[in-house]
Amino acid sequence: MRIECPHCLQKAVITSRNNLTEAKTVVDLYCKCTNPACEATFVCIMSFKHDLNPPAKTTAQIAQNLLNHLSQEERAQLLG
Ligand SMILES: [Zn+2]
Incomplete structure (x- = not known):
């Protein structure tokens, strides 16, 4: 700098x-x-x-939290 x-x-x-x-x-x-x-x-x-992009670990945690709130069907539909 x-x-x-x-x-x-x-x-x-x-x-x-x-x-x-x-x-x-x-x-x-x-x-x-x-x-x-x-x-x-x-x-x-x-x-x-402020962040322009959150750290990768944070992004993975956000994705995991979102997946945890989906039903089995919704999860299968998203990942399939
Ligand atoms: Zn000077």
């Missing part, structure tokens, strides 16, 4: 991170600008927003 310095717009590097939630969905990123004329240090926040 590329971080840019908000002051000079040059490349910055992440020097450390601090997880703000147990699931690591919100993280403070401590950054340092690599531009020798700037050398600013700053904190960015990175957060999970």
Whole structure:
């Protein structure tokens, strides 16, 4: 992930991170600008927003739950 310095717009590097939630969905990123004329240090926040596709395991669990709510006939019709 590329971080840019908000002051000079040059490349910055992440020097450390601090997880703000147990699931690591919100993280403070401590950054340092690599531009020798700037050398600013700053904190960015990175957060999970939403899934585009759920993890495969989740999809399988959803399918299994749906199958469990079908009758034998409906299940046979769907899988046959
Ligand atoms: Zn900078």
